[in-house]
Amino acid sequence: MRVVSDAYSPDTLQELRGRFDVDKIREDFPILxxxxxxxxxxxxxxxxxxxxxxxxxxxxxLFMARDYANIHRGVHELSQRATEAYESVRGRVRRxxxxxxxxxxxxxRGTTEGINLVAHGIGKTILGPGDExxxxxxxxxxxxxxxxxxxxxxxxxLRVAPINEAGELDLAELEKLITERTRLVAxxxxxxxxxxxxxxxxxxxxxxxxxxxxxxDGAQAVAHAKVDVRALGADFxxxxxxxxxGPTGVGVLYASGDWLDRLPPxxxxxxxxxxVSFEKTIYNKPPFKFEAGTPNITGVVGFGAAIDxxxxxxxxxxxxxERLLLNExxxxxxxxxxxxxxxxxxxKAGVLSFVIDGVHPHDVGTILDQDGIAIRAGHxxxxxxxxxxxxxxxxxxxxxxxxxxxxIDKLVRGVRKVRExxx
Amino acid sequence: MSDLRDLYQEVILDHNKNPRNFRAMDDADRxxxxxxxxxxxxxxxxxxxxxxxxADVSFQGSGCAISTxxxxxxxxxxxxxxxxxxxxxxxxxxxxxxGDPTHAADTSAxxxxxxxxxxxxxxxxxxxxxxxxxTLKSALKGEQDPVTTE
Ligand SMILES: Cc1ncc(COP(=O)(O)O)c(C=O)c1O
Numbered sequence: 001m002r003v004v005s006d007a008y009s010p011d012t013l014q015e016l017r018g019r020f021d022v023d024k025i026r027e028d029f030p031i032l033x034x035x036x037x038x039x040x041x042x043x044x045x046x047x048x049x050x051x052x053x054x055x056x057x058x059x060x061x062l063f064m065a066r067d068y069a070n071i072h073r074g075v076h077e078l079s080q081r082a083t084e085a086y087e088s089v090r091g092r093v094r095r096x097x098x099x100x101x102x103x104x105x106x107x108x109r110g111t112t113e114g115i116n117l118v119a120h121g122i123g124k125t126i127l128g129p130g131d132e133x134x135x136x137x138x139x140x141x142x143x144x145x146x147x148x149x150x151x152x153x154x155x156x157x158l159r160v161a162p163i164n165e166a167g168e169l170d171l172a173e174l175e176k177l178i179t180e181r182t183r184l185v186a187x188x189x190x191x192x193x194x195x196x197x198x199x200x201x202x203x204x205x206x207x208x209x210x211x212x213x214x215x216x217d218g219a220q221a222v223a224h225a226k227v228d229v230r231a232l233g234a235d236f237x238x239x240x241x242x243x244x245x246g247p248t249g250v251g252v253l254y255a256s257g258d259w260l261d262r263l264p265p266x267x268x269x270x271x272x273x274x275x276v277s278f279e280k281t282i283y284n285k286p287p288f289k290f291e292a293g294t295p296n297i298t299g300v301v302g303f304g305a306a307i308d309x310x311x312x313x314x315x316x317x318x319x320x321x322e323r324l325l326l327n328e329x330x331x332x333x334x335x336x337x338x339x340x341x342x343x344x345x346x347x348k349a350g351v352l353s354f355v356i357d358g359v360h361p362h363d364v365g366t367i368l369d370q371d372g373i374a375i376r377a378g379h380x381x382x383x384x385x386x387x388x389x390x391x392x393x394x395x396x397x398x399x400x401x402x403x404x405x406x407x408i409d410k411l412v413r414g415v416r417k418v419r420e421x422x423x
Numbered sequence: 424m425s426d427l428r429d430l431y432q433e434v435i436l437d438h439n440k441n442p443r444n445f446r447a448m449d450d451a452d453r454x455x456x457x458x459x460x461x462x463x464x465x466x467x468x469x470x471x472x473x474x475x476x477x478a479d480v481s482f483q484g485s486g487c488a489i490s491t492x493x494x495x496x497x498x499x500x501x502x503x504x505x506x507x508x509x510x511x512x513x514x515x516x517x518x519x520x521x522g523d524p525t526h527a528a529d530t531s532a533x534x535x536x537x538x539x540x541x542x543x544x545x546x547x548x549x550x551x552x553x554x555x556x557x558t559l560k561s562a563l564k565g566e567q568d569p570v571t572t573e
Binding site for chain 2: 359360362363370377379383386393421
C-alpha cells in the first residue's frame with residue numbers, strides 16, 4: 001500500500017494545497033451541502049459507505065434516460081448499447097486493479113456475495129473433512145460466517161490468526177497456522193474496525209510457499225490506495241462499489257489464473273449457461289458462469305463512473321491527503337482526556353476507532369449527531385475484534401478525501417462536548 | 424432542534440453511572456436475556472415473585488446510558504407491583520417513548536419514568552429504552568429464547 005512515491009510525499013496539508021483543492025472536490029458531492037439538526041453535515045462514516053459524486057449520479061441517470069435495456073441477449077440497438085456500457089466497466093475494473101483478463105472479473109452484489117461465492121466453490125472442490133481455512137481475528141463478519149458455514153458443511157476447521165494490542169497481525173503465529181491442512185487463507189486487506197493495513201504481500205508470499213491460495217477482502221482498501229492484484233499475488237480479491245464512491249448493489253470478485261474455471265457456479269439461471277435441456281445444461285464460460293440472472297446493470301454503469309472519478313483525482317493524492325487527515329485526527333483525539341484509541345497499528349488507513357471513559361459509543365454517536373457529525377457507533381460487524389479489546393462497541397470516525405481539517409476540528413470539539421455532558 | 428438535555432437528563436446520567444439493583448439474583452423465579460444486535464446492548468433480568476406480586480428485580484449487562492438507566496429505574500419502580508400492574512406500566516412506558524415526537528408525552532401513568540419522555544425525539548434510541556421492558560415481558564411469560572430488538 002505504499003503508493004506515495006519518494007518524488008511526491010508532502011508532509012503537510014499546506015504542501016498538498018494547490019495540487020488538491022478539497023473545496024472544489026466537495027462541490028462534486030451534492031449530499032455534503034446540507035444541514036443536519038441545524039448544523040453543517042460532517043460525514044465521517046465513510047468506512048460504512050462513501051457518498052456519491054455528481055458524476056456517478058449523472059451516469060446512472062443518463063444511462064437510464066438514453067441507453068437502458070437488458071444486456072447480452074437482445075439484437076436491438078439499446079440492448080447492444082447497454083451491453084457495451086456494462087462490459088466496458090469490466091474492462092475498467094480490470095485496469096483499475098491491474099488484472100490480466102476481463103474474464104477474471106465477476107460482478108457480484110458486493111464484498112459479501114463475492115466471499116460467499118468463493119466459500120461455496122472452495123467447499124465444493126478442495127475442502128474436505130479435517131481440512132482447514134485460516135482467517136484472522138480482525139475479520140468483518142462477512143469474512144467469518146461464510147467460512148464457518150462451509151467448514152461446518154464439509155467437516156473442516158476454521159483457524160484464526162491472532163492480533164496484538166495495537167491491532168496488528170502476529171505474522172509468526174499466522175505463518176505457523178498455515179499447515180499442510182490449510183486449503184485457503186482469507187483475510188482483510190484493510191480492517192474496517194481498526195484501520196490496520198495488513199502486510200498482505202508478505203502473507204501471500206509465505207502462503208504460496210506452502211502452496212496455499214489467499215483471498216483478500218479489499219472492501220476498505222480499494223478507495224484509499226492503488227491496489228494491484230498481480231503485484232500482490234492475490235488469488236482472490238473482493239470489494240464493493242459503494243465504499244468506492246459508487247452505487248450499492250455492485251461488487252467485484254477477481255480471481256487469478258484458472259480459479260474461475262475450477263470453481264463451480266454459485267447460482268443457476270439465465271446468462272450463466274451456454275445451453276439448457278432437461279437432460280443436461282452446459283455452463284457458460286467465466287465470468288458469465290457466475291453472473292446468473294439480470295445483474296445490476298445501471299449500478300455497474302454508475303460504478304464505472306466512480307472508478308473514473310477516483311482515478312481522475314489519483315491515488316497518490318488521495319493517499320497522501322487521507323494520511324494527513326488521519327495523522328491530524330489521531331494526534332488531536334489523543335490529546336482528549338479519557339479517550340482511548342482502538343487500533344494503533346503502524347500502518348493504518350483512514351479509520352479512527354475510539355472509546356471514551358464511562359460513555360457508551362452509542363451515546364457518543366447521538367451527541368455528535370446533534371452537531372451534524374455522522375460517525376458510526378457499534379461493533380462494526382466485527383464482534384471478535386470488540387471482544388479482543390474488551391469493549392462492547394466503539395465509536396468510529398472514518399475519512400474520505402472530501403473531509404477537511406475543519407471537520408476534524410468539529411469532531412474533536414464534539415468529543416469534548418460528550419465528555420462534558422457525561423462529566 | 425431538540426436539546427440534548429431532554430434526552431440526557433440528570434436522573435438518567437445518575438442511573439447510568441450508578442445503576443441500582445445491578446446484580447445477579449440466586450433465588451430468582453424468572454430470568455430472561457435481552458439483546459440489541461445493532462449496538463450490542465445486552466441485559467439479563469432477574470425477577471423474584473411472591474404470588475403474583477413482584478418481590479425483587481435486578482439486572483446485569485452492558486449498554487448505553489439510555490438502556491442502563493432504563494433498566495435501573497425499571498427495577499426500582501417494579502418492586503411491589505402485581506403482574507397486571509407491571510403489564511400496564513409496560514404499555515404506558517411504551518407509549519411515552521414511542522409516541523408522536525411533535526406532541527408532548529402523557530406521562531401521568533409512569534411516575535418518575537417520565538424522564539424518558541425525551542427519547543421519543545430520538546427514533547434511533549427508542550429501542551435502547553425499551554429493551555429491558557421487552558425482556559421483562561419475556562421473563563414474566565417464562566420464555567426461553569433471548570429477546571432481541573430486531
Ligand atoms: C472489511 C469489510 N469486509 C466486508 C464488508 C462487507 O461489504 P458489503 O456489505 O458491501 O458486502 C465490509 C463492509 O461493511 C467491510 O468493511
